[in-house]
Amino acid sequence: MSVMLSKIARTAARFAAWYRTPSGMLSLLFIAGAIALSAAQQTAWALVVLTGWLAFMLPHKLTRERRDWEDAVHALGNDGDQKVRAVSSELEAVNAEVRRMFADLSTIPTTEEIQSWQLSVESSQQRTNQSFRSDLDAVVESHTDLEALVTRIADDVEALSKQVTDGRDTVDWTISRLNTRMDKRILNEVQSVSALYSLLEPALPLPPLGGWALSAEASMVLARLTLRNQPELIVETGSGSSTVITALALAKNGRGRVVALEHDLGYATATRQMLRDRGLEKFATVVDAPLKDYRIGGTEYRWYDIPDGEIDEPIDVLLVDGPPGTTGPMARYPAVPVLLDRLSTLATVLVDDANRDDEVEMTSLWQSQFNLFRVDSTDDALLATLRFASEPNV
Numbered sequence: 001m002s003v004m005l006s007k008i009a010r011t012a013a014r015f016a017a018w019y020r021t022p023s024g025m026l027s028l029l030f031i032a033g034a035i036a037l038s039a040a041q042q043t044a045w046a047l048v049v050l051t052g053w054l055a056f057m058l059p060h061k062l063t064r065e066r067r068d069w070e071d072a073v074h075a076l077g078n079d080g081d082q083k084v085r086a087v088s089s090e091l092e093a094v095n096a097e098v099r100r101m102f103a104d105l106s107t108i109p110t111t112e113e114i115q116s117w118q119l120s121v122e123s124s125q126q127r128t129n130q131s132f133r134s135d136l137d138a139v140v141e142s143h144t145d146l147e148a149l150v151t152r153i154a155d156d157v158e159a160l161s162k163q164v165t166d167g168r169d170t171v172d173w174t175i176s177r178l179n180t181r182m183d184k185r186i187l188n189e190v191q192s193v194s195a196l197y198s199l200l201e202p203a204l205p206l207p208p209l210g211g212w213a214l215s216a217e218a219s220m221v222l223a224r225l226t227l228r229n230q231p232e233l234i235v236e237t238g239s240g241s242s243t244v245i246t247a248l249a250l251a252k253n254g255r256g257r258v259v260a261l262e263h264d265l266g267y268a269t270a271t272r273q274m275l276r277d278r279g280l281e282k283f284a285t286v287v288d289a290p291l292k293d294y295r296i297g298g299t300e301y302r303w304y305d306i307p308d309g310e311i312d313e314p315i316d317v318l319l320v321d322g323p324p325g326t327t328g329p330m331a332r333y334p335a336v337p338v339l340l341d342r343l344s345t346l347a348t349v350l351v352d353d354a355n356r357d358d359e360v361e362m363t364s365l366w367q368s369q370f371n372l373f374r375v376d377s378t379d380d381a382l383l384a385t386l387r388f389a390s391e392p393n394v
């Protein structure tokens with residue numbers, strides 16, 4: 001009921017609104033005129049007025065309704081377009097989503113692929129396990145090896161420490177032996193110097209001994225040999241203090257001569273001065289003998305160039321103490337091969353620095369090549385005495 005009432009009210013309100021518009025008011029005038037004419041029994045006029053109202057109102061109403069309808073259609077068209085566009089774009093979005101889903105679907109692995117992956121993962125796991133096990137075995141094995149190695153190293157260390165202890169003992173022993181030998185050498189030298197003074201009774205002090213010159217011990221061997229054997233000719237290679245000692249011994253003998261070969265003019269002059277100072281020129285000659293090339297047994301050597309006539313009789317004693325080793329390898333080797341034919345049958349060959357490598361090789365060559373053999377050497381092993389086993393091999 002209330003719905004109906006409100007509907008009636010709404011319709012009335014709409015009519016009232018419409019009748020307030022100019023066309024509404026005009027319609028009201030027509031209706032009022034028609035009613036008035038009809039009340040005045042002017043029915044025909046009332047009909048004319050009504051017809052005129054209809055003729056006026058109907059096209060107006062139709063025109064309005066048509067316009068409203070067109071507006072509605074137009075609005076509906078706009079709205080529809082929008083809706084169509086919205087629906088199209090939604091459709092497009094849905095299509096895109098569907099396409100994406102299809103694309104995603106194509107990336108999803110197949111069951112076969114998943115199974116094959118599973119298999120490969122399992123087999124690689126198996127392989128890893130196996131390799132890990134074999135690595136573990138290797139580690140265990142190498143650990144065992146390492147243990148053995150450590151044990152061996154520990155043994156070695158123990159052995160080494162024993163060797164070190166032994167070595168230290170040996171070093172201590174060697175040092176004490178060296179000390180003893182040094183003491184002995186010093187004692188020897190002192191005793192030899194003192195013996196030289198008593199044997200040779202020099203008017204002036206003896207020249208310096210040791211170092212580049214013969215040691216006191218070697219000088220004693222030379223002096224004693226000279227005094228005992230009374231040689232006529234002593235030849236020495238390399239002049240110096242030894243020339244003075246020999247000359248002093250020969251002077252004691254009152255006979256004989258030493259010929260010292262000297263390649264260095266300075267040393268020759270110095271030796272001559274020492275001899276002059278002691279009045280020994282009669283017993284000693286320093287011969288200037290520069291070094292020259294010799295070819296012996298296919299090998300080149302530099303040795304003294306002996307002027308003719310300086311060695312005019314057999315050599316009884318040959319003292320080999322020059323030239324210096326710096327002039328070449330086996331520098332003193334030529335002494336015996338060059339002078340062999342001038343050495344007397346009973347000649348004594350004295351070799352200084354006999355413990356040096358070159359001299360050791362040299363004397364051993366002489367022994368094998370010239371029948372020389374070592375008969376003696378000083379305590380300090382510096383001076384070796386050699387003799388011929390038989391006639392010198394010329």
Ligand SMILES: C[S@@+](CC[C@H](N)C(=O)[O-])C[C@H]1O[C@@H](n2cnc3c(N)ncnc32)[C@H](O)[C@@H]1O
Pocket residue numbers: 212213214237238239240241242243261262263264267321322323324
């Ligand atoms: C070992 S030295 C001869 C030493 C000599 N027999 C003596 O007892 O005095 C050999 C040669 O070296 C040279 N010489 C000597 N003393 C030297 C020195 N202090 N420095 C460098 N050369 C030296 C001389 O030419 C000598 O002939």
